[in-house]
Amino acid sequence: MAINVLKPGLSTTVQDLGRPGYYHIGIPQSGGMDSLSLAAANLLVGNPAGAAVLEAVFMGPELEFTADAVVAVTGADMPPKVDGAEQAGWTSFGVKKGQVLSFGFLKSGARAYIAVSGGIDVPVVLGSRSTYTLGALGGHEGRKLMAGDVLPVGTGSGTAGRTVPETLRRKPGAPAELRMLPGLYWHRITEAAGAQFFDDTWKVAPEADRIGYRFKAGTPLEFVPRDQPFGAGSDPSNIVDACYPYGSVQVPGGTEPIVLHRDAVSGGGYFMVGTVVSADMDLIGQLQPHTPTRFVKVTMEQALAARKDRAAVLAAIESSLS
Amino acid sequence: MKTRYSFGGDEHIFVECDEEMSLEAFFKGMSITNALREAKIKGVTEICPANASFQVRFDPDVIAPDDMMRELKALEAAAQSAPSTLDTRIIEVPVLYNDPWTHETLMRFRERHQDPTSTDIEYTARINNLDGVDGFVKAHSGAPWFVSMVGFVAGLPFLYQMVDRARQIQSPKYLRPRTDTPRLTVGHGGCFACIYSVRGAGGYQMFGITPMPIYDPAQTTPYLQDFMCLFKPGDIVKWKPIDRAEYDHTVAEVDAGRWMPRIAPVRFSLAEFQKDIDGTNARVMEALNGH
Numbered sequence: 001m002a003i004n005v006l007k008p009g010l011s012t013t014v015q016d017l018g019r020p021g022y023y024h025i026g027i028p029q030s031g032g033m034d035s036l037s038l039a040a041a042n043l044l045v046g047n048p049a050g051a052a053v054l055e056a057v058f059m060g061p062e063l064e065f066t067a068d069a070v071v072a073v074t075g076a077d078m079p080p081k082v083d084g085a086e087q088a089g090w091t092s093f094g095v096k097k098g099q100v101l102s103f104g105f106l107k108s109g110a111r112a113y114i115a116v117s118g119g120i121d122v123p124v125v126l127g128s129r130s131t132y133t134l135g136a137l138g139g140h141e142g143r144k145l146m147a148g149d150v151l152p153v154g155t156g157s158g159t160a161g162r163t164v165p166e167t168l169r170r171k172p173g174a175p176a177e178l179r180m181l182p183g184l185y186w187h188r189i190t191e192a193a194g195a196q197f198f199d200d201t202w203k204v205a206p207e208a209d210r211i212g213y214r215f216k217a218g219t220p221l222e223f224v225p226r227d228q229p230f231g232a233g234s235d236p237s238n239i240v241d242a243c244y245p246y247g248s249v250q251v252p253g254g255t256e257p258i259v260l261h262r263d264a265v266s267g268g269g270y271f272m273v274g275t276v277v278s279a280d281m282d283l284i285g286q287l288q289p290h291t292p293t294r295f296v297k298v299t300m301e302q303a304l305a306a307r308k309d310r311a312a313v314l315a316a317i318e319s320s321l322s
Numbered sequence: 323m324k325t326r327y328s329f330g331g332d333e334h335i336f337v338e339c340d341e342e343m344s345l346e347a348f349f350k351g352m353s354i355t356n357a358l359r360e361a362k363i364k365g366v367t368e369i370c371p372a373n374a375s376f377q378v379r380f381d382p383d384v385i386a387p388d389d390m391m392r393e394l395k396a397l398e399a400a401a402q403s404a405p406s407t408l409d410t411r412i413i414e415v416p417v418l419y420n421d422p423w424t425h426e427t428l429m430r431f432r433e434r435h436q437d438p439t440s441t442d443i444e445y446t447a448r449i450n451n452l453d454g455v456d457g458f459v460k461a462h463s464g465a466p467w468f469v470s471m472v473g474f475v476a477g478l479p480f481l482y483q484m485v486d487r488a489r490q491i492q493s494p495k496y497l498r499p500r501t502d503t504p505r506l507t508v509g510h511g512g513c514f515a516c517i518y519s520v521r522g523a524g525g526y527q528m529f530g531i532t533p534m535p536i537y538d539p540a541q542t543t544p545y546l547q548d549f550m551c552l553f554k555p556g557d558i559v560k561w562k563p564i565d566r567a568e569y570d571h572t573v574a575e576v577d578a579g580r581w582m583p584r585i586a587p588v589r590f591s592l593a594e595f596q597k598d599i600d601g602t603n604a605r606v607m608e609a610l611n612g613h
Contacts, residue, residue, distance in 0.1 A: 020368060021367070021368065023368050023379070024369060024472065025472045025473065025477055025553075025554070026473035026474055026475050026476045026477055026478055026551070027476045134476070135475060135476035135520060135537070135539055136520070136539050137539040137550075142539060181330075181331050183328040183329050184328050186328075229341040230344070230513065231343030231374070231514070232342070233494060233495060233511065233512045234494055240341070240342065240343045240373050240375070240512070241372065241373055241471060241480055241512070241514060242336070242372045242373065242374070243336065243370045243372045243375065243377035243473065245330030245331060245334035245336065245379075246333070247330075247333075248330055248331075248334075266474060266475075267370075267471060267474055268474055269495070269511065269512065272330075275329075275330045275331030276331065277331050277332055300329060300332065303332040
């Protein structure tokens with residue numbers, strides 16, 4: 001069984017739950033940006049939660065199936081169509097041999113997850129099928145899909161007509177709220193700047209991808225004066241190059257925060273004001289450019305509670321489908 | 323040198339060994355990360371050493387953040403007494419300084435540079451009081467460099483020059499980052515050198531290019547068949563200036579799968595280095611000649 005890529009979409013890549021373990025040499029974990037939607041798509045078609053799927057950004061691909069399969073599309077609201085007939089999102093449906101899966105226009109969200117029963121069966125590289133395009137690693141030939149690509153699919157047995165209840169489809173609010181634990185180099189900015197950072201409503205900038213999301217339209221941060229330490233560089237936002245946590249919020253020049261995501265650069269010389277909590281990383285993957293966004297200050301206790309809540313949503317999806 | 327701990331969200335602990343860069347800060351980080359690796363604490367998923375800091379990723383469902391923090395602080399105390407000796411390797415990296423490819427690129431992004439009227443090497447030579455391009459190459463390649471961090475992108479080494487601080491080459495990053503840097507560019511920002519492992523954006527000054535691949539996800543390069551990244555923190559690098567003919571020859575040999583880098587085992591002692599920098603460097607570089 002295989003899928004012929006007729007049109008690739010804007011930027012469609014093979015992703016699973018990622019390849020942790022190589023960040024210390026600069027290889028990020030990669031994997032679906034909205035990993036909860038990715039897992040839900042897999043569970044809908046009878047795959048293990050971490051099977052490889054397609055992640056399509058803003059615009060869906062056009063895919064021809066060479067054998068019967070069961071498919072589910074979750075995440076962004078981008079209606080799937082089989083030979084032109086619209087199908088429900090977050091619901092499994094059948095695709096027959098020779099039929100073409102295509103997509104309508106994006107209505108909300110940013111990334112759709114397309115799971116096929118059996119999973120996308122590209123080679124496993126360093127423990128994962130995820131694509132890391134910057135390093136030309138994993139996925140389909142280490143890159144986004146192109147017309148003419150042929151994707152191998154494993155054997156599976158899904159059932160059409162299963163659906164994830166509306167209440168379990170997690171989506172960003174309006175404005176989007178990203179919970180953040182202050183820390184790392186938070187002490188580099190003044191107290192007033194720190195308060196303003198959380199008061200401002202930011203907007204997703206056009207430079208928003210799998211490496212990181214940039215935000216604009218907030219107030220520039222004021223730094224606590226210091227003599228720059230040896231090796232750090234002269235700008236007050238510079239530090240001696242250090243590791244960047246996933247979700248860390250760096251602010252080059254103190255102007256536009258960047259939240260690093262699954263394809264993060266593993267380190268660099270910009271100070272960070274804190275880290276978006278693990279539970280809210282999925283939401284970032286569904287933000288379109290210009291989306292109003294607020295950073296919400298939380299404690300470690302609140303971060304851990306959010307993590308539990310997210311795990312409970314996944315568990316509820318699992319039990320609703322079993 | 324005061325250690326500073328901070329949580330990076332609910333999955334990371336970030337540890338700054340010192341605000342400023344020094345080999346001492348790097349070694350402190352390395353002793354703690356080595357001890358942490360040996361301690362095999364359940365729930366630790368990634369240990370990432372950096373220049374003067376390091377980062378630990380953990381699974382808070384397995385080990386509570388406060389417990390993880392306590393374990394790390396206990397390891398810091400124990401690591402204080404660790405000997406600052408490192409069994410490592412020295413790798414010779416051939417460099418074509420002032421090459422045509424980085425030159426073409428730096429001319430394309432000239433308006434983003436501090437000094438649009440000169441090249442990156444000329445500018446850096448001038449602000450470091452070195453005698454032009456030749457003086458720069460001599461200073462850059464005269465002493466070995468320590469790989470104090472691998473990262474940013476896959477397999478990219480950050481290198482710290484093994485000379486006293488007064489002689490260290492320093493340069494600012496570009497005013498605005500470039501959107502393009504040739505693969506295998508030898509760059510410099512702050513006090514750090516780097517080798518760009520892949521083509522892409524970058525803000526470091528560009529001095530030259532090496533014909534030696536350092537990252538190969540396809541793993542067809544003979545010396546990258548065991549693992550796709552060449553460098554590890556703790557490696558020592560000796561730059562070898564080469565001319566265009568040797569560069570072209572090396573590229574051809576690499577493409578034919580025949581070229582191997584010169585690599586030799588070497589023991590490095592921080593205490594010995596602190597006592598006698600030039601003597602230690604001479605001995606370390608001699609290892610490449612089989613001594």
